[in-house]
Amino acid sequence: MSRRPFALLLAALPVLVGCGHIYRVPCDAPPWRPADTVPDCSKAAVHVFLFDCYDPFAAGWVGEVRSHLHDLGFGKTHYGWPHHAKHFQVELGTISAEDPRARFLVIGFGSGAKAARDLAAFADAVGAPVDAVIFLEPCGLDPADEVAAAGNTFVLRGADLNVYGPGFVPRHFQKAEVATHPMTLELVEREAVLMAMGVPI
Secondary structure (H helix, E strand, C coil), X not given: CCHHHHHHHHHHHHHHHHHHHHCCCCCCCCCCCHHHHCCHXXXXXXXXXXXXXXXXXXXXHHHHHHHHHHHHCCCCEEEECHHXXXXXXXXXXXXXXXXXXXXXXXXXXXXXXXXXXXXXXXXXXXXXXXXXXXXXXXXXXXXXXXXXXXXXXXXXXXXXXCCCCCCCCCHHHHHHHHHHCHXXXXXXXXXXXXXXXXXXX
């Protein structure tokens, strides 16, 4: 084989592989989402409080959940770390006093799960019930503490979401993947949509 056809083959190989990667579309992506059917005024009544963790290997993944919620049209999200719990309590109390239609979803990831549990307990104490609390890979909570004063409480751990079996992926990677796992995003979307559908127009 001469050099010229071999060089052309080598030059075309990355292009062919790259083109296949660029145009790959998942076939199971739905053409519409349930969030598309909910009116914007109902989405505006749903407030989501997100607590991230201090873990440098897993921190920041809850920001992706926030971006996903914004893409769905749920713009009233409050994102922070456990030390923002007092500020979030003031925000939740103010919102519940000003808007009686407000619905609340609290999400805690890692060490932020304890702050999420405390915020749900505070909301119950002031008479502003939280519709759902989602704990993502909680640490620092006893199993008895994981049930908060909320309509629905969900606990998602990396071991529950790992489809390849235990021990396949290192622990810190499992923990980081819990927040952006498709099952987690589907659960968050479902709960937010159900809350928005329950808001009187």
